[in-house]
Amino acid sequence: FHRASFYLTGLEKISEQVSIVETFYAQPRLGDPGDLRLLAELSVTTKLSKRIALTNSFTLAYDRTPPDGIKRFDSQLTLGVLVTF
Numbered sequence: 318f319h320r321a322s323f324y325l326t327g328l329e330k331i332s333e334q335v336s337i338v339e340t341f342y343a344q345p346r347l348g349d350p351g352d353l354r355l356l357a358e359l360s361v362t363t364k365l366s367k368r369i370a371l372t373n374s375f376t377l378a379y380d381r382t383p384p385d386g387i388k389r390f391d392s393q394l395t396l397g398v399l400v401t402f
Contacts, residue, residue, distance in 0.1 A: 370399040
């Protein structure tokens with residue numbers, strides 16, 4: 318089945334060291350808009366130095382009609398270290 322894809326993203330700099338990025342995705346099925354997939358991502362990044370930062374991300378996914386054995390809702394929390402060269 319074909320799906321349309323829409324997304325909206327935003328960035329907010331809390332300070333020189335801290336920024337928040339939010340992204341929201343929607344994928345309705347063409348021909349059946351009630352068959353919908355949604356994904357929301359929120360990430361907070363804190364710079365520790367010029368080249369090193371910590372990141373905390375939270376993802377929430379929803380599929381109105383998932384395949385057998387797959388949950389409608391799913392979430393993930395990710396903690397990481399970013400190194401920039």
